[in-house]
Amino acid sequence: MPRLLVVVPFLVALGACAPQLPDPQSAGAQIYQVRCATCHQLYAPTSMTTAMWEMQVARMQEEMLRRAVNPLTEQERYLVLSYLKAHAADATPAAEKSPGAS
Numbered sequence: 001m002p003r004l005l006v007v008v009p010f011l012v013a014l015g016a017c018a019p020q021l022p023d024p025q026s027a028g029a030q031i032y033q034v035r036c037a038t039c040h041q042l043y044a045p046t047s048m049t050t051a052m053w054e055m056q057v058a059r060m061q062e063e064m065l066r067r068a069v070n071p072l073t074e075q076e077r078y079l080v081l082s083y084l085k086a087h088a089a090d091a092t093p094a095a096e097k098s099p100g101a102s
Contacts, residue, residue, distance in 0.1 A: 019044035028083025031076050036060070039069070045087035053084040 019042060021029050036042055048056060057077065064071040072080060085091065 019047075021045065022087045023083070026083055028079040028081075028086075031072075032080050032083060035072060035076065035080070045084050046089050048084075048088060049090040050085040050088045053081065053088055057081050057084070
């Protein structure tokens with residue numbers, strides 16, 4: 001019982017440190033949460049540029065293989081990378097992408 005009193009607050013605090021992801025219901029966000037958070041704390045998509053995310057995802061694929069963890073499938077990789085790049089530090093806001101936006 002005393003361990004539980006220590007572990008539960010720690011887990012709550014750890015969860016509070018996780019970034020609030022934009023568009024959390026998207027397929028890319030969900031895969032990012034499920035596949036990446038199993039090994040490390042998630043990074044906010046805005047914490048890196050699109051080029052940095054491309055390098056990071058490629059590096060993580062290699063790391064997964066090295067650790068004998070199933071790497072992302074091509075579809076998972078595409079969805080995660082598309083999601084991260086859409087919300088990256090240098091991403092163009094959606095309002096500026098749409099035609100007819102002023």
